[in-house]
Amino acid sequence: MNNFDFYNPVKILFGEGKIGEIGNEIPKDALIMMTYGGGSIKRNGIYDQVIKSLSAFKIIEFGGIEPNPKYETLMKAVELGRTKKVDFILAVGGGSVLDGTKFISAAIPFAGNDPWDILKKPGKIEISNAIPYGTVLTLPATGSEMNMYAVISRDSTTEKLSFGHPLVFPKFSVLDPVVTYSLPDNQIANGVVDAFVHVIEQYLTYPVKAYIQDRWAEGLLQTLIEMGPKALTSPLNYDVRANVMWSCTLATNGILSLGVPTDWATHTIGHELTAFFGLDHAVTLAIVLPSLLRDTKEEKRQKILQFAERIWNIKVGTEDRIVDEAIEKTEAFFQSLNVKTRLSDYGITKEQIRPIIQRFEERRWKLGENKSIDSERIQRILLASI
């Protein structure tokens, strides 16, 4: 097991009715900026629940944070927050609203000239303050509600970059499985795929004798495999939705990656597919992961064999065949949730992926747990994903 540090001070309020308790978690007399997305919370009643719960507070609103939240949009919230001198932010939404709010929280008091530096120059600029915030999660997927990371896009440069800082952990996050009942099927399916890939990227690397982390990763994968399809066929089953929701949070609250190598290449490549083609985040993961696993199966062999046996119960066949079958079953799992796994399913051709390869060539990034995935391999992986 590798050395590690762990710190996660987010308070979780989990369960039906928990939105009613958020008033207790926010400092009295705080001026709250409530951030949200396209307005679905006004149609499904979540907005009303939140407003009722915060009747003792003064609230200003900032709606319209889009999926893959844009720097350009978020800077308007930063301006609003600065002008009104907000004391607390309440993010009501999915991963995009939460990620966007993390950026807003850090950018409002940011002392530098250009808040884009928070994303562009991580580690080189100082974040010494952040507006405290809480979240009401409406879409289980990214785990943003219990970590300190955010991914932000910028239209003007077609960039999608991430940052993380201990000051942008949420103070609290409310997870009420009931709020997910009204979500469209594809968003639930996307959430399950996103969480599944998050776990895989912390689990399918090379073994370091971190037996607990392996078992816990496997426990989440098993739960997602069992609950994911049921979340689509029985959308009003509270316990199914509760297990999906909690799985998504635990997949990225940091506990799985302690003391183990992590990959994250699928996410990094996927971000570019979103930046260039506007594909849903989870869709890009379902496209990239199978090809990436095939391309890295020698490096990941030992863990894929464990994954094959413990998760997919594959026990017979040559090692090569077992590895291939585990990857096939993973791809089939995504498809069983009606998430497509090929670029061509979205009409994307070989020619269209060239700018992505070019960008990786320029960046000279080496991805994956072994830093072995260079632009050449990324090209091969993307071509195999057509």
Add this chain to the structure above:
Amino acid sequence: MNNFDFYNPVKILFGEGKIGEIGNEIPKDALIMMTYGGGSIKRNGIYDQVIKSLSAFKIIEFGGIEPNPKYETLMKAVELGRTKKVDFILAVGGGSVLDGTKFISAAIPFAGNDPWDILKKPGKIEISNAIPYGTVLTLPATGSEMNMYAVISRDSTTEKLSFGHPLVFPKFSVLDPVVTYSLPDNQIANGVVDAFVHVIEQYLTYPVKAYIQDRWAEGLLQTLIEMGPKALTSPLNYDVRANVMWSCTLATNGILSLGVPTDWATHTIGHELTAFFGLDHAVTLAIVLPSLLRDTKEEKRQKILQFAERIWNIKVGTEDRIVDEAIEKTEAFFQSLNVKTRLSDYGITKEQIRPIIQRFEERRWKLGENKSIDSERIQRILLASI
């Protein structure tokens, strides 16, 4: 899945050499009170490592905190801390030193007349302040290093009581598996039993469709079963010790009990065996648990069947036989670690347990996840443990 709240702000520094980093975690200019036990840390080099790491700080020492830490001893540390006006406490030891330090941390600034009220009147007295503290764990077992609970004994009344408060979470805990190399076998074995029973008490209750919590509990049990014996036969195997150490912490950091019923009857009964006979904490658990499971096997049937299949791989036989076999295997696991499972192994007779039964009769406590374990059942369980 039941509703739950979760909050755990403890920073964990895990791995070889991490003692060297504690200076970064303590406020500059703090006057530190270092608490420890019987002095083994001076013989095995841990004391020197800590002192070296804190060379920039002023330190006063309070040694001599005994196993099952005593109120009478701890109050001396409270007096010292008050007199010297300490700003920070560093607990270096096992669960007893850590639990004792939690009490010291809360008692130094306690505004009430009698600090014993912290234990005697939980919820009825106010803890509004605590001296911040960190820990260097020397004995993996109780998980005290990552939770807000402590168990304290009082000689004058033969009581062993617990308290918990969010203000007594450690600020940080250092877990270096290397420091466990010099532990005697029986302490390692006790730690494995303690952690195993902690997991069981959050897992073997009644099912509430909390599938992740089940899987994670099972993951820890499997790891303890695989690593426990190896920790005795290969005491210098870093990865074995690391997995045991991290399992012990995760067993009681709160994450397993979220949204599920918990039992804790074994611990509550075991505490009395320690209070009356001075038995090691883990020894009392190894004695009580098998009899308790046999006495409650109808209430726990569904989960014991799951435990039998997933942990002990028992798949054939009648349900009754499977349940019995799972309990037998659990008892045999404790014995395989050379931890005895009978009161008679320690020369304790039927007559001697009468005062314990009397005390439970007076208290009229109903223990267990169903509040169904009354003094009559406790008598039956203890008699079956002879």
